[in-house]
Amino acid sequence: MAATLRNVWFRRNCVVFENRLECPNRLMLSVKTIVKDQAVQTLGNSDRQEQVRGADTLSWEKPDCRYVKINWDASLDQKRKKMGVGIIIRDETGKVLATMCDQKGYVEKAVIAECQALRTTVELCSDLQLQKVEFEGDAKEVILSVSSEEELLTSYGYLVDDVRFHFKKNAHWSIHFTHREKNMVAQTLAKKALFIEGKKVWLEDFPKFIVGCLNRDFNFFT
Structure with missing residues (x-):
């Protein structure tokens, strides 16, 4: 939704300031690209966080008290x-x-x-x-x-x-x-x-x- 509204606003600016009207299909393709790129970035960040957590947990742990x-x-x-x-x-x-x-x-x-x-x-x-x-x-x-x-x-x-x-x-x-x-x-x-x-x-x-x-x-x- 946010990506769509953002591209609609950019399309409106093109009409007002450049007197150029882009095709609606191109607008939707641009939205899909933005959403896909954000999903890949989010997944990459998640994987890196999992790797960090994994490195933290895969280390020696001290025993219980008096053991x-x-x-x-x-x-x-x-x-x-x-x-x-x-x-x-x-x-x-x-x-x-x-x-x-x-x-x-x-x-x-x-x-x-x-x-x-x-x-x-x-x-x-x-x-x-x-x-x-x-x-x-x-x-x-x-x-x-x-x-x-x-x-x-x-x-x-x-x-x-x-x-x-x-x-x-x-x-x-x-x-x-x-x-x-x-x-x-x-x-x-x-x-x-x-x-x-x-x-x-x-x-x-x-x-x-x-x-x-x-x-x-x-x-x-x-």
Whole structure:
């Protein structure tokens, strides 16, 4: 309506000041073009806003009060049949309580690597006697298997059973799936673990190569 009235006014000015009368069909075509251009611009702005919101939400989130959050991930080198494990433990303020890099051999499948990484994570948590814990990772298939009570008749079923055993003993442990963008620190640790000999544990400390990822996470939730 606004575009139509605007073009009618312009058409009237052409008659009054230029003694030129434009065809009504041309007026309506011009209106359609204006409306189409505005719709495209609005859609583009909406998409950009969604991208910004998406970037904001796809970042690490702090755990509940008095809980710690453990992010873990696995990396797999299929040629060498070797996997890396990356683990980071942070409290409700984002402070790093512990980080760990580890590697294991004779692993060929990604799902088994993820299961191995999760079992290593719960064992570390048990060793540290952490009671209120939120486990967070991007291995959706493994997390669903652990959360289920059904018997798992797969090659990695025994690993899932081991993890379930630890969860049954700890009433205040929970496990959740998260997007890879929220798991970047653990992912970086896991990739680096492939090139670090043996197990490396940093208590109340962290290696320098994850500083960039930590700063990104901290800037998002503060």
